[in-house]
Amino acid sequence: MSIVNIANQADFAEKVLKSAQPVLVDFWAPWCGPCKMVAPELEAVAADYDGKAVVAKVNVDEQPELAGQFKVMGIPTMVVFKNGAEVNRIVGFRPRRDIAAAIDGAV
Helix, strand or coil: CCCEECCCHHHHHHHHHCCCCCEEEEEECCCCHHHHHHHHHHHHHHHHCCCCCEEEEEECCCCHHHHHHCCCCCCCEEEEEECCEEEEEEECCCCHHHHHHHHHCCC
16 A cells, blocks of 8 residues: 555545544655655555555645644654544654554554
8 A cells, every 4th residue: 555645634634534544644844854764664564554554644844734733843743543533643763663553552
């Protein structure tokens, strides 16, 4: 499964908040070094959780209102949503086992 890119507020509501599966949302920016480091970890997690969870990305430069709405103070911030509510949060680079563990709590 590929990673879902979130384009706007309506897209976020449809693909994240209304999702039947847990969703891990990566708040990131193209200039962020740790964000680049976590990208391959997220790709691996997206493949491992295909059919069980969704991995999505929000570019905070393009969607500052979403970053503000979810109180993202530093990037990368990965937030796990289940049934439209935040259930877990990781700030900063983490290896895929830590990202997977955050999702496991919601699956």
